[in-house]
Amino acid sequence: MTPLLVVGVLGLIAVPVLWWLLVTTEGVYLGRRVVVGLYDLYAARYDKIKGFDPRNELLYLGLAVLGALRGVKAPLVLDVATGTGRLPLVLLNEPFFNGRVWGLDLARRMLVHAARKTRGHGDRVRWLWQRAEYLPFEDGSFDLVTCLEALEFFEDQRAVLAEIVRVLRPGGILLATRRLGRDAKLMPGKALREDALRGLLEALGFEAVEFKPWQMDYDYVWARKPGGSITGRGNTLPLPELLRCVRCSAAALVEEEKRLRCTACGAQYPIEGDIINLHGAANHGKGEIVNHE
Ligand SMILES: C[S@@+](CC[C@H](N)C(=O)[O-])C[C@H]1O[C@@H](n2cnc3c(N)ncnc32)[C@H](O)[C@@H]1O
Numbered sequence: 041m042t043p044l045l046v047v048g049v050l051g052l053i054a055v056p057v058l059w060w061l062l063v064t065t066e067g068v069y070l071g072r073r074v075v076v077g078l079y080d081l082y083a084a085r086y087d088k089i090k091g092f093d094p095r096n097e098l099l100y101l102g103l104a105v106l107g108a109l110r111g112v113k114a115p116l117v118l119d120v121a122t123g124t125g126r127l128p129l130v131l132l133n134e135p136f137f138n139g140r141v142w143g144l145d146l147a148r149r150m151l152v153h154a155a156r157k158t159r160g161h162g163d164r165v166r167w168l169w170q171r172a173e174y175l176p177f178e179d180g181s182f183d184l185v186t187c188l189e190a191l192e193f194f195e196d197q198r199a200v201l202a203e204i205v206r207v208l209r210p211g212g213i214l215l216a217t218r219r220l221g222r223d224a225k226l227m228p229g230k231a232l233r234e235d236a237l238r239g240l241l242e243a244l245g246f247e248a249v250e251f252k253p254w255q256m257d258y259d260y261v262w263a264r265k266p267g268g269s270i271t272g273r274g275n276t277l278p279l280p281e282l283l284r285c286v287r288c289s290a291a292a293l294v295e296e297e298k299r300l301r302c303t304a305c306g307a308q309y310p311i312e313g314d315i316i317n318l319h320g321a322a323n324h325g326k327g328e329i330v331n332h333e
Pocket of ligand 1: 120122125150170189
């Protein structure tokens with residue numbers, strides 16, 4: 041075989057493999073850094089690529105979420121892997137929603153776009169730069185947690201879902217999604233089959249797990265945390281009391297000018313624009329912050 045032929049054959053193998061690793065599966069087999077790096081890279085084009093239409097978002101997402109929150113006074117909602125703020129935006133634009141919403145993501149540039157789109161909603165929305173595998177909130181805080189088009193991108197789906205059940209109040213609702221179709225088949229071990237996801241949710245203590253058709257390439261996944269309080273403990277708490285310190289887990293944060301400070305361990309978390317920087321603060325120049333890795 042001539043060297044040119046060898047290079048040609050290697051190229052024929054490498055190009056589809058690279059395409060699968062970076063495009064089809066969006067870096068999920070290469071680790072969290074690659075996934076998040078790709079989302080940061082495409083943040084400015086994300087909404088256009090997805091083709092979000094406000095009317096469809098209200099019809100096919102907003103109404104379902106508002107229905108699940110019926111009867112809850114001033115609900116507190118957490119959107120895990122919020123991206124450019126799709127779910128917070130649909131709720132905040134809806135006059136029937138009188139609660140507050142937090143959006144959490146590890147791709148900072150996605151959050152920058154989210155924050156830009158929701159300016160004007162004041163402290164009804166908060167953005168957290170943090171990984172989903174550790175949700176820095178008190179137990180039982182939220183009435184509803186959403187996690188849309190994201191489960192298959194997590195390194196450890198079980199850890200994220202365990203955190204979600206912890207921060208939901210008894211009787212609180214999870215709305216997640218399950219990837220379907222051809223791309224799901226190309227993500228073995230990541231895009232879970234219905235029985236596998238149901239088993240995982242039930243093992244973590246969720247009940248009333250239901251799969252419902254949503255989009256061409258995603259099903260809705262509804263589940264409930266057993267028990268039943270009327271609202272989450274977070275609904276009435278001011279921001280710093282709801283959050284935990286990422287370094288020492290203490291619920292001892294105070295809000296100072298453009299930062300949160302932990303009175304228990306001294307860790308500081310800058311508030312940059314409208315984004316609370318837990319991840320960056322935990323990883324740059326503060327080696328002692330462990331961020332529960
Ligand atoms: C397909 S987007 C979905 C965004 C949004 N939920 C939506 O429906 O438009 C997946 C999101 O998951 C985020 N993500 C991936 N791994 C993450 C992790 N470990 N922690 C937090 N966010 C993560 C990415 O940064 C990205 O914004």
